[in-house]
Amino acid sequence: MPKKIFEFKLNELANRVKLLGVDLRREDHPLITRLIEAKNLYDKDKSGACAHACYVQIVMEDLDKIQRHDLKLFQCFKREIRRNPLPPENYFGLRMEIRMAASLTDKKTSFTKSETPDFLINDVKNLGIECSSAHLSLHSSHDAKELFYKVEANIKKKEQSCFSTRNTILAIDISNLIFHEGKNAMFALLYDKDKARPRLTSIINRSVFQSIICFTFAWVNADNKPSFGATLHCLYHRADRLNIDPQVESFLNKHWPLGDLWVEANIKEI
Template sequence: MFLTLLDFDLENPSNSDHPFCFTYKVLLKLNPDTDEYEYLLFNCLFGIIECMDMLKKTNFPEYEKWKVRLVKNTKSVGLYGDIYELYIHWSLVRKNISFLKSERPDFTINWKGLNVFIECGSAQFDFNKIPSEKEVFRKLKSVIRINFTSGYLNTSTALFIDITNLMFHLSDFDANILSRALSAVDLELKRNPSNTLNEPGAITFMNFELIKNSSSQKYACSVTGSFLNPNVDPNLKSFLEENFIGGIEKPIVIKPKFNH
């Protein structure tokens, strides 16, 4: 399927340095009955194929762009940022939402006749690093701060951030770390104001997880926490509540078992 949809051969030695091949080699050594096998299979391989197959059927030009982008990105940290953005792209298509793929912000969405926007980001450490809890907190603040000072966010824009990697590295994940990081960044920026400071209308943190119960299991990207700016564009608030954050005022946070 990788060869068909991505023109990428997982068994070609010339591709051995690509994260896709690394994951494939790890899978070959794992027991297929384990949770880790299932997670890696869906998060790093089959999930991508499902997204790309839908894009190929619904928007071939965008499919072609994503195919080139995923194959060219040979850095694990960068690739998983791309996978997260691809997942959001796939989610919008699956929900039959009218949108345009753009750059900065990543998605321009027509919602009830008006435009709202999504910018995607991810907070990750290189896979060979085991960060301390202080480093995790600093990384989270850094990702928020970079986006706040990017110059293109506004109250009609939602900032979506994948924090799977950070959650994995925290020994005891507490959702309060998200609000603490936001407060810390807000205080720092007020002390050292920037001419390009632009706060988004909302920030939504997400994480990838393999969710299991007694009768089934599924691979999903879940909302870890969401924060609305008091000045949020009402149309953006409506879009988020109807499509992404409805009913998650008190989300149940499960620490990811595996890194990505």
């Protein structure tokens, strides 16, 4: 992508973030940080720069979907996203909630925003979805065992909550490690079916949750050519408890089918 076009699109994204009420001078804000990274990376790494820009673009598009579906919920997310300060650990959980709300909207699933859990599924009695995030430092060893540890620790933390639903699905955002490594790291680190699924199943069987779905944003070179920029995929991997409730399993099979690695419907390119 020519630099002038990239800069034009990046400026458009910055203006959309500004319309949310986020001061563009807030360099510590997660969205502003992405925009700055995109601008600074372009000359050295076009794919990486476009991936950062795509990340912001998908946030904006998710919020657009929510705004068209439920203005009150959009206003709620808008207030949260412009909080000052907005620590990364708070932002990633919020981002997962925004992604889930947009995903449920795309799937034409009737839901109600709640607290514990974050979403109530209106068409399935006593079913909720709790959102969370489990993140690794970019300076970590990027070892799969460390990622499993983070997921398990996150589940244990969430189990301390008192959920209003009998059956709860846990949706965990694990983006930051995978995002920076690219799509191939999905297979290398977590989504090896022979290693990951037994470990994840063991973790979920020891928990109160019916299922866990790990979500991540990961980039690939557009048209397999780095000079063309990058496409950002929203990916997920699901693991169920062995005695999963049949109604929950049916709901999941319809909306997030089992598989080694699946791509959500939205694939964006800048």
